[in-house]
Amino acid sequence: MTQMSPRSLLEHILANYGRERDNLIPLLQEVQERFHYLSPEAVQAVADHLELSENDVYGVATFYAQFRFVPPGLHHIKVCEGTACHVRGSDRILDAISRSTGLKPGQTSDDGTFSLERVACFGSCALAPVVVVDDKVYGRMTAAKTNKLIEDKK
Amino acid sequence: MSFAARQQQAEAAWQTFEQPNRLRILVGSATCGRAAGSLEVMQAFAEELGKRGLTKAVDMVEVGCLGMCYAEVMVEIRGRDGKRVLYQGVEPRHAAALIEAQLVSGEVYLPLALAVMTGADEAVPTFADLPMIRPQVRIVLRNCGIIDPTNIDHYLGRGGYQGMTHAFAMGPDQVIEEMKASGLRGRGGAGFPTGVKWGFARNSVADQKYVICNADEGDPGAFMDRSVLEGDPHAVLEGLLIAGYAIGASIGYVYCRAEYPLAIERLQTAIAQMRELGFLGDDILGSGFGFEIKIKKGAGAFVCGEETSLMQSIEGKRGMPLSKPPFPAVSGLFGKPTNINNVETLAAVSAIMEKGAAWYAGYGTEKSRGTKTFALAGKITRTGLIEVPMGISLRTIIDDIGGGVLDGKQFKAVQTGGPSGGCIPAQFIDLAVDYERLAEVGSIMGSGGMIVIDEESCMVDMARYFLSFTENESCGKCVPCRMGTQHLLRMLTTITEGRGTLEQLEIMRKIGDAMKNASLCGLGQTAANPVLTTLQYFEDEYRAHIVDKKCPAGACRALIRFDIDPACCTGCGACLRACPVAAISGEKKQPHAIDQELCIQCGSCRQACKFAAVLVD
Numbered sequence: 001m002t003q004m005s006p007r008s009l010l011e012h013i014l015a016n017y018g019r020e021r022d023n024l025i026p027l028l029q030e031v032q033e034r035f036h037y038l039s040p041e042a043v044q045a046v047a048d049h050l051e052l053s054e055n056d057v058y059g060v061a062t063f064y065a066q067f068r069f070v071p072p073g074l075h076h077i078k079v080c081e082g083t084a085c086h087v088r089g090s091d092r093i094l095d096a097i098s099r100s101t102g103l104k105p106g107q108t109s110d111d112g113t114f115s116l117e118r119v120a121c122f123g124s125c126a127l128a129p130v131v132v133v134d135d136k137v138y139g140r141m142t143a144a145k146t147n148k149l150i151e152d153k154k
Numbered sequence: 155m156s157f158a159a160r161q162q163q164a165e166a167a168w169q170t171f172e173q174p175n176r177l178r179i180l181v182g183s184a185t186c187g188r189a190a191g192s193l194e195v196m197q198a199f200a201e202e203l204g205k206r207g208l209t210k211a212v213d214m215v216e217v218g219c220l221g222m223c224y225a226e227v228m229v230e231i232r233g234r235d236g237k238r239v240l241y242q243g244v245e246p247r248h249a250a251a252l253i254e255a256q257l258v259s260g261e262v263y264l265p266l267a268l269a270v271m272t273g274a275d276e277a278v279p280t281f282a283d284l285p286m287i288r289p290q291v292r293i294v295l296r297n298c299g300i301i302d303p304t305n306i307d308h309y310l311g312r313g314g315y316q317g318m319t320h321a322f323a324m325g326p327d328q329v330i331e332e333m334k335a336s337g338l339r340g341r342g343g344a345g346f347p348t349g350v351k352w353g354f355a356r357n358s359v360a361d362q363k364y365v366i367c368n369a370d371e372g373d374p375g376a377f378m379d380r381s382v383l384e385g386d387p388h389a390v391l392e393g394l395l396i397a398g399y400a401i402g403a404s405i406g407y408v409y410c411r412a413e414y415p416l417a418i419e420r421l422q423t424a425i426a427q428m429r430e431l432g433f434l435g436d437d438i439l440g441s442g443f444g445f446e447i448k449i450k451k452g453a454g455a456f457v458c459g460e461e462t463s464l465m466q467s468i469e470g471k472r473g474m475p476l477s478k479p480p481f482p483a484v485s486g487l488f489g490k491p492t493n494i495n496n497v498e499t500l501a502a503v504s505a506i507m508e509k510g511a512a513w514y515a516g517y518g519t520e521k522s523r524g525t526k527t528f529a530l531a532g533k534i535t536r537t538g539l540i541e542v543p544m545g546i547s548l549r550t551i552i553d554d555i556g557g558g559v560l561d562g563k564q565f566k567a568v569q570t571g572g573p574s575g576g577c578i579p580a581q582f583i584d585l586a587v588d589y590e591r592l593a594e595v596g597s598i599m600g601s602g603g604m605i606v607i608d609e610e611s612c613m614v615d616m617a618r619y620f621l622s623f624t625e626n627e628s629c630g631k632c633v634p635c636r637m638g639t640q641h642l643l644r645m646l647t648t649i650t651e652g653r654g655t656l657e658q659l660e661i662m663r664k665i666g667d668a669m670k671n672a673s674l675c676g677l678g679q680t681a682a683n684p685v686l687t688t689l690q691y692f693e694d695e696y697r698a699h700i701v702d703k704k705c706p707a708g709a710c711r712a713l714i715r716f717d718i719d720p721a722c723c724t725g726c727g728a729c730l731r732a733c734p735v736a737a738i739s740g741e742k743k744q745p746h747a748i749d750q751e752l753c754i755q756c757g758s759c760r761q762a763c764k765f766a767a768v769l770v771d
Contacts, residue, residue, distance in 0.1 A: 065454030120372070
């Protein structure tokens with residue numbers, strides 16, 4: 001699979017889906033899973049496959065928080081902003097990460113090392129406050145523990 | 155093989171698993187457990203067993219969540235004497251000691267022992283007698299943390315899919331009557347009687363109907379549905395199948411949040427097992443009923459918890475709500491009659507069909523029958539997932555089950571129902587929790603998030619927090635919700651920054667009222683609840699922000715300053731190390747001081763100080 005060019009990988013994904021509209025979101029999800037974001041070329045290919053306008057596809061993709069239109073960093077940091085995390089101080093964690101990476105939520109660092117995202121709730125409320133880095137969940141975080149985690153990844 | 159024969163086979167498998175003389179290790183590995191490191195713990199146990207040549211002699215299994223999230227990682231070990239001991243806070247480094255003690259020497263490892271699962275022990279309490287467990291009645295969570303969720307024999311062996319066979323024997327109309335008799339109401343939040351809802355969809359005539367399981371658990375602070383899907387997926391899928399049978403739908407969808415990858419994996423495994431056993435496909439067990447289940451992954455939109463938005467999303471559109479009528483029971487997914495139930499409702503359905511409506515209706519209060527799960531979190535000693543009979547008091551939940559407020563702080567309020575709910579103040583601690591009583595005090599049952607708030611949380615900030623969530627998640631289709639959430643958030647922000655006016659309090663009440671009456675869907679109709687209930691019970695806190703420019707809870711950064719009390723400071727340096735902006739200075743063993751110019755009011759120093767020397771004003 002790794003030898004496949006982006007174009008043929010995209011075509012390979014599209015071939016598994018019918019042309020009905022209800023395939024749109026699953027298709028975008030799979031494309032993002034493989035490419036880590038939705039490039040303009042990918043959106044166009046999905047639109048063509050489902051016989052929709054690109055406009056229509058962007059309309060749907062931008063509605064949902066899951067879809068990204070810029071590539072994420074090597075380490076993707078997600079800070080949980082759920083209620084339990086909020087009352088246990090998630091804003092401090094977000095502050096700490098912003099300070100040590102220089103990123104605001106939604107941004108990717110210039111060198112491509114880090115990207116930062118706020119997430120509504122992971123449902124790991126009992127471990128609040130929670131940070132997820134590269135899909136590994138870190139619970140009961142403090143600003144100091146977060147800083148160390150980021151330093152270790154640099 | 156007939157169903158009865160297959161079930162006997164499963165029962166035998168379950169009995170073998172439960173046989174007292176077999177050495178066994180169960181590791182709680184739902185998302186919470188994994189986040190706390192359960193997979194690393196399992197790895198350590200596997201290595202230790204390997205070293206001792208015990209790998210084949212011991213059954214080691216990943217189970218779901220027992221709900222005692224505060225005690226993760228949890229491991230249950232059954233030794234040679236058949237005694238099953240539950241250990242808490244297990245780390246990889248404990249593996250050798252635990253194996254040595256219980257599996258080799260036959261002794262309980264006391265430093266980590268939390269309870270014995272069955273029987274009595276002199277040194278360790280019995281599981282059912284634990285203060286967190288005793289008030290609970292586990293119906294929806296009947297199998298969570300007990301069975302291997304990837305093994306259908308465990309579910310079958312404990313009575314699973316009997317509800318399905320009972321339903322087939324009764325016929326659809328009688329199933330709906332049974333649901334009505336059970337008194338079950340929708341556990342997604344609105345509390346509509348399930349049997350009545352099914353009746354509407356059954357009475358709609360169409361060539362195709364659908365049932366949907368709403369697993370888009372979007373309320374921040376709620377994780378009940380995730381735990382059930384991870385710990386006992388068949389309980390939900392059996393409920394979905396029964397719902398399909400009752401209304402005459404041949405296709406079921408599970409719409410699950412993409413943020414729950416483990417739940418989706420467990421559902422996929424379970425659906426494959428159902429197909430293998432002939433519980434899906436045409437003419438299931440000779441009933442003449444055919445059914446298929448598809449999984450749809452949500453893409454991160456809170457509004458998709460609303461039924462019409464969810465259906466739009468399945469159809470591949472922006473998840474925006476539609477005007478009702480027509481109701482989904484008449485025209486829903488792809489324009490066909492559709493019934494939609496939440497995860498917890500469906501897990502209760504399978505239990506009700508197995509054990510009967512009268513059994514279920516025996517729990518709870520007159521108008522709120524049965525049990526309800528809650529995700530207990532926030533400033534509470536024992537966070538976790540609990541299931542209690544309706545009508546239990548808030549005090550029992552918070553003090554007995556939850557072990558009271560964290561660090562002995564003062565209990566201020568409990569937030570139920572997430573962004574659609576409200577804050578219930580401490581004065582109602584003896585309130586009986588059911589749909590009616592919660593509505594009376596201005597909150598809602600909601601899906602079951604229960605966040606405990608202590609004296610250090612600011613109620614204005616809580617309202618601002620929820621409004622920033624709903625403002626962000628409002629789909630923008632209707633004006634009252636789109637503009638209302640924006641205006642409320644703007645005003646709440648100015649108040650938390652000390653720039654608010656008393657006039658704003660009245661304006662917020664009016665906006666909230668308009669949103670309630672005029673919004674298109676539940677999101678907008680309830681989005682003002684966090685503001686309205688905090689205004690109702692905590693207006694003095696709002697006034698303190700506006701008039702005195704003070705935040706009584708010491709939470710709103712623009713209105714507070716931190717100082718170190720030289721009389722209490724021991725000069726240990728913990729605050730200095732915790733400060734992210736180097737605003738603290740001081741010599742070792744000498745009182746430290748905060749440079750107010752540099753301080754960003756993050757409170758890290760206060761959290762780090764062990765001597766309560768950091769004061770907030």
